[in-house]
Amino acid sequence: MAMKLYSGDLSPYSARVRMQIYAKGLTDIEIVRPATFGTPQFRQDHPIGRIPVLEIDGDAIPESEVIAEYLEEIYPEPSMLGATPRETAHIRTIARIGDIYIMNNMFMLSPQSRAATRNQGVVDLLGGQVLRNLKALDRMIGDDGFACCGRLTMADCALVPALFLVENVLPSVGLDDPIPANPKVAAYWAAIQHQDPAAKVLVELHRGLEERRELIRSGAFQKMMAKAAADMAAAEEASTA
Numbered sequence: 001m002a003m004k005l006y007s008g009d010l011s012p013y014s015a016r017v018r019m020q021i022y023a024k025g026l027t028d029i030e031i032v033r034p035a036t037f038g039t040p041q042f043r044q045d046h047p048i049g050r051i052p053v054l055e056i057d058g059d060a061i062p063e064s065e066v067i068a069e070y071l072e073e074i075y076p077e078p079s080m081l082g083a084t085p086r087e088t089a090h091i092r093t094i095a096r097i098g099d100i101y102i103m104n105n106m107f108m109l110s111p112q113s114r115a116a117t118r119n120q121g122v123v124d125l126l127g128g129q130v131l132r133n134l135k136a137l138d139r140m141i142g143d144d145g146f147a148c149c150g151r152l153t154m155a156d157c158a159l160v161p162a163l164f165l166v167e168n169v170l171p172s173v174g175l176d177d178p179i180p181a182n183p184k185v186a187a188y189w190a191a192i193q194h195q196d197p198a199a200k201v202l203v204e205l206h207r208g209l210e211e212r213r214e215l216i217r218s219g220a221f222q223k224m225m226a227k228a229a230a231d232m233a234a235a236e237e238a239s240t241a
């Protein structure tokens with residue numbers, strides 16, 4: 001069975017799966033950036049058109065959470081789920097806060113950091129959701145350096161990329177980083193970065209962010225986005241003609 005994870009340094013959803021792969025010590029999954037990412041061909045091959053995608057002998061599984069659960073099923077040890085069904089339910093709840101309540105809003109908010117004219121309505125709506133959900137997380141997160149259960153779990157894998165985005169992207173849309181005002185989240189964030197799998201994905205995320213910022217500074221990113229949009233529109237037109 002040959003497995004490939006389609007991934008990108010700056011992709012927080014991919015980072016979630018990479019952190020799980022590192023924590024489980026899996027060495028037989030090749031981690032690659034898909035050559036066709038952002039092109040009509042990628043959307044043709046993968047209808048959702050996003051990364052991560054786990055490819056297994058030509059079969060493709062999209063969606064970070066689905067991939068993470070699949071990997072847990074095929075590589076149950078070391079487990080990143082709970083010792084009981086109730087613990088697993090709690091781990092999944094915290095992971096959902098990382099994914100749906102924080103990462104998803106941050107991901108939709110991030111284009112505002114490079115918009116020629118910032119849409120303040122979008123910033124208020126999505127930024128407001130992030131602030132509210134960080135407060136919820138502050139009431140639920142573990143206080144022993146892990147998200148829950150006193151050890152590294154799937155919850156940490158979802159939270160590390162989510163908090164990376166909060167710390168690094170919110171200030172670039174004109175909002176203060178809310179982590180310091182949420183003391184339990186702040187203590188967790190300081191501690192989890194000492195865990196090797198977290199430290200490794202954070203190096204990759206920071207490297208990706210630097211590369212992206214350089215592309216934006218030089219204007220190359222805007223050109224790439226414009227070309228991708230034009231290619232996508234042309235492909236769309238050709239398919240409906």
Ligand SMILES: N[C@@H](CCC(=O)N[C@@H](CS)C(=O)NCC(=O)O)C(=O)O
Pocket residue numbers: 010011012013014049050051052062063064065107
């Ligand atoms: N719900 C998806 C979200 C994945 C996602 O949004 N990936 C981004 C990169 S972090 C992407 O591929 N964006 C490309 C696009 O929006 O066209 C998951 O959990 O995997």
